[in-house]
Amino acid sequence: MGLQPGKKNGPRVTFHGLAEAVRYWGNWVKEQAELELAEFYPKDPDGSTPIAYLWARTILSEAPGQGDIPFEVPLIRSLWLCKKPKRKVALRWVRDKNGTVQTETVDVTYADGITRTVRRPLLEIFEPKRDSEVEGGTSARGKATCPVTNHTTPAKSVRVQLGQRPSKVITVA
Numbered sequence: 158m159g160l161q162p163g164k165k166n167g168p169r170v171t172f173h174g175l176a177e178a179v180r181y182w183g184n185w186v187k188e189q190a191e192l193e194l195a196e197f198y199p200k201d202p203d204g205s206t207p208i209a210y211l212w213a214r215t216i217l218s219e220a221p222g223q224g225d226i227p228f229e230v231p232l233i234r235s236l237w238l239c240k241k242p243k244r245k246v247a248l249r250w251v252r253d254k255n256g257t258v259q260t261e262t263v264d265v266t267y268a269d270g271i272t273r274t275v276r277r278p279l280l281e282i283f284e285p286k287r288d289s290e291v292e293g294g295t296s297a298r299g300k301a302t303c304p305v306t307n308h309t310t311p312a313k314s315v316r317v318q319l320g321q322r323p324s325k326v327i328t329v330a
Contacts (some may be wrong), residue, residue, distance in 0.1 A: 182215045211248075216301050216318040217275065220308030227263060230310070232296040238282065247291040250304050251279035256265040258305045269321070278304045 161207040174265075191206075200206055213231035220228065236248040244269050250258040267273065285291050292308040299312030 188292075212281055214319060216310060218303035218306060218308055219310045219314060220303055220306035222308060225231055226274050226276050228260065228303050228305050229265070229277045230301050232301055233294040233313075234296050235294045236291050246287055246289075247283060247285050249282045249283050249290075249292065251281050260305060266325075277303070 170181065172181060198207070198210065215231050216266050216323050217227050218228040220259050233248075237246075238245040238248065249321055252258055259279045261279060262274060262276050264272055283290075292304075294303060296315075299315055301315050302309045
């Protein structure tokens, strides 16, 4: 005896067993979620669909001499994603041949409605051979260190900025 869902949004489908019904409806829920959430989770530039997003609060670097376009610093305590013995995975800053952290310039509209052009440091995923290959995060004891300039913003300034700014999505190449 097959399971028959009601004819609500399409043709009647008959299932031969619970496992088949669960697979069908699980796939249907996934497809509906992708349609409804697509605007919040954009595809990568190459058209591929990211399987995970990392969320981080951000501040603007207070480094002197950075010019008219400030650096946006994601507040990340650790760049490790997984530290299991046989599956070590971490983030690292994308660097040019001279070791300078690469950035992308983007326009960001903040919760207060202000749109600002910022430079975001780029991250990539890698599998370190040694723990020493993984740099420290950008946030410690309430302070934030810009990965591009190495300028550390004091905890008091970080708190002031966080009171004014929403969380942002950082994407990983």
